[in-house]
Amino acid sequence: MRLGKFRHVSNKELLAKIIKHPFFGIIMLGVALLIILPFSGYTLRGALGQSITFTVVALGFSILLGYSGLASLGTAGFAGIGAYSLGYLTNQMGFPFIITLIVTLSFAIILGTIVGFISLRIEGIYLGIITLGLSEIVNQVFISLFGDGNYQLSAFRLFGIKMNAQSTFILLVIIMVVVMLIILNVSKSPTGRAMLAMKNSESAAQAMGISILKYRLLAFIIATVFAALGGMLYMAFQKNVSPSTSSQPGVFNLGYSLNILAAVVIGGTRSIFGIFFGSLLVYRFDVILNALFRNANINGNLIIILSGVIIILIVMFYPGGLSRLALMTKLKIKNLINKLKVKWKEYRYGKED
């Protein structure tokens, strides 16, 4: 008779089971962000909200870079499409958010398919620059259609309710958590493993019966859809974008794509939490430091220099990124504690012979 299944589960065991579940950390992150919300001022909320939109984009990009090994610099263009389409469809056409979402994401899927087909023909560093060219085309189209200035969203409504900054922030957190769960599931599924195989060796993957065409297209579609979603969220939160060629964050140019790449690499190309903290570090490190240390009055330029130096140092010495660094530190601390325990025993009970 099998008893295991009906065995009594103690509360402690249940708690351990819940904590060990992979979803737990992600949902806790969302809860923590929601708890911070009432206490955060205008600047901190803005910084966190922007970082969340970048995280959504970067998570899609991690499927591309971390799992499929494809380098793309067109992220800015895809995110820009999301932002401008939300602005245009809401301002000019008066569509509700859900229809806008469907229209934009289906457009992103078409675009992702096209780029996926291009990626079958062009590889490596060339693919990066071709996607950069694609992003430039998109940017030029924005400038031609909407002018080389700010483009504003008049009002953001969800189910007919006008959203203010706080409620939009809640929406952002919920969507980010959902996206994280999706990415987690994709990466643990046969799809994710097939992509990893494709990254390591294309020929070997093909020999095992993995269709390169299918998984490349899939990787690009996931990346473009999440990039467009991130762009929409950015527009909904910030209510203002511009295509001009300054290097401000949120402006959809080369700098944006590079920052996404940097966020993913700094965080660790396959780590969900790492990417979240990487986005925080790359985009809004200055605001967060200033919010944490109220009286420090840190110069913005010094922070930019600092984050540049941190990027360089991480790439130079810790190629696994922040997640790897955290793992290593944890291991080292564990070792240290074990060593101290042994020392303490030696001190207390004398040396074993």
Next chain:
Amino acid sequence: MSFWVLFAIDIIFLVLVYYFVNKFALKKQGNVVKKREKLINLLLVAFFVLFIVTMFLVVPPVDVVYSAIFSLEKVCILALATTGIILIFRTSVTTNFAQGILATLGSYFASVILSNYLVDAGFPVWLVLTLAILAGTLFSFMVGLLIDVVIIRNSKYSNPVSKQIITMGLVLAFTGLIPVLFNKPTEFYLLPPIATESLALNIFGYDKNIPMRIIYVTIITVAVLGILFAALRYTKWGLGVRATASNEMVAGMMGVNTRVITALSWGIAGGLGALAAFFLAQQMTQLNPSFMINTQVNGFLASVLGSFNSFGGPIVGAIIIQMLLSLLPNVEGLQIWAGVVVYSLILLIVLLKPLGLFGKKITKKV
């Protein structure tokens, strides 16, 4: 006839030629792949010729010639920047995103040298300008050299992507550094024009004025690039660069000091970038930290168009891109869409020839 009709006729004609030659002439002979490549090359050249002819038919010839001459300056700037990018790519196998900001740093330095030491020194104007350009170029050269020696060489696990991200970190660091280092009011950072007078020309019976500065810029660029390519072809350093470019490890085994070669390439690329930035600054009222970004993006696209695997190809790519960008706005209805059309064309060409116009196929081993 409108531009679009002629353009469509061009494209249809070329596609038909390709189809028929492919079907009736090529299929009967051996070695089809190589010949098809040749055919595509010829058709591309024919496309550019037809394009120029179409331009002359649609736009008054005066405007075409005038804007072509006017675009020479931008062509030179792009060619210099592209050569820097390609030099670093060939020796370090990475795309250098810090090229633009390095050049910007050089031009800021030149402006400081100029206004602090040279303006009141009483030298003649040409000497002052030469010294300023030299100072900026030298400064960027030194910084580029330092980047390679201190950072790129010491990175523990180096692959192309990680090097790329290091250069992006440099972009961030320098973007923050420029306002801290050069913190005087913005009016201070000006670069004086190389020449203010202009040359009166008679093009097809119309009187047009062309600034002398364009001619000077062209002469300087041609001289610099000429010297560089001669050095690549005939000196020991050039041989080293070409050897490192084809295979760094084997070059090292054969006694080429690849470290010196790579470091020098970074330095020279920095210098070329600074020169480009100096020329670009001629068209602006004052310097700002992001004024080289556009040039840099175009430089990357020119490198892809001309092929990353050759030294001369990217320059041809730069000429094509910048000429098209300058000529197309002359066509009615294309004023704001020129960028879109040009970038789409580049994309199509690269899809036809993934390795660029002058790329040679390298067989990949599993």
